[in-house]
Amino acid sequence: MFRFAAGRILQPLVEEASKKGGKIAKTIGDGAYDAKSNFRYLASKKIEAVIKVRKSSSSRAGGCIPRKLVAQEYLRDPEAWKRSHGYGQRWIAESAFSSLKRTFGEYVSTKTMQNMANEIMLKASLYKLFIGLTANP
Numbered sequence: 001m002f003r004f005a006a007g008r009i010l011q012p013l014v015e016e017a018s019k020k021g022g023k024i025a026k027t028i029g030d031g032a033y034d035a036k037s038n039f040r041y042l043a044s045k046k047i048e049a050v051i052k053v054r055k056s057s058s059s060r061a062g063g064c065i066p067r068k069l070v071a072q073e074y075l076r077d078p079e080a081w082k083r084s085h086g087y088g089q090r091w092i093a094e095s096a097f098s099s100l101k102r103t104f105g106e107y108v109s110t111k112t113m114q115n116m117a118n119e120i121m122l123k124a125s126l127y128k129l130f131i132g133l134t135a136n137p
Helices: 006-019 036-044 065-076 078-085 090-104 113-135
Strands: 026-029 048-051
Touching: 006 026, 006 036, 036 048, 036 065, 048 065, 065 078, 090 113
Parallel strands: 026 048
Antiparallel strands: none
């Protein structure tokens, strides 16, 4: 059985996003991304790590100061940590993708990666146009 290891995929995802341009200021991840290597990597890139640590986490460094700081703040008051760092806002993106998939379906019809990207961008552009048309009655 294939198991997706989110903790190992963070660095390649950030590297790929960095290639697309713009500066990444913050990375938000759930507990699956709670790994010292992720906190160290993000700190080395000067990216704020908004990664939910496990409730059973130790607030000691254990060799990783960036994770220690997040763990201490989170364990002190999880709800305040979520509010102050914008954690829990994933529903906004999830809602947009859900609406996009309901409008256009979950699949692409093209075969090559470049054409898939073009098709998705076209669908997203059309969806944005649709939203603009319905937002201004």
